[in-house]
Amino acid sequence: MSRSVLLLRAVNVSGRNRVPMAELRSVLNDAGVLDDVSTYIASGNIVCRHPSDPVAACARVRSLIHDEFGVDTPVILRTHDALARALASQPFVDPVEKLLHAMFLEGAPQKGAVAALRERLVPGEEIALVGHDLWISYAESGVHASKLTKAVLDRALGVAGTARNLRTVRKLTELTA
8 A cells, every 4th residue: 555645834933824733633534635634743644545646636635635624834745655765865974863844845946045044054955956845954953043044945845845854754754555
């Protein structure tokens, strides 16, 4: 059975965009949009059987979340194989694991996005675009000291994305196997 993960952007972060995962599972099961639904941690990771029409499923999940919880969030799908490829193609040599994030994008970023983002890097940060995944290796001061804010990333990329730390990406790969 092929499994995928639907990644919700910026839910249950800093007390904003509250989407209780147990309630979300119930809503999704009741709506019959996805099969074999589970969630992983509270930050918006829905693991399910791979939908027959991924684009329609993402749009329907986004609509349900908006209608039920008042939250409008992009819903980005990655299959198990896509997650495994992302892990295998992580571009940095010996990164600090807790500072490494994959930002999964809805589609291709606009031309010049990576160059624009490189101008904003603080010393010690690195970024690399691999397909539709932007890898960010944050400096020792961490995410909170980075100039790669949500607004900066959105403006430069021109496409929605949602980031997960390396540990979460590994776990989601395991859960979709």
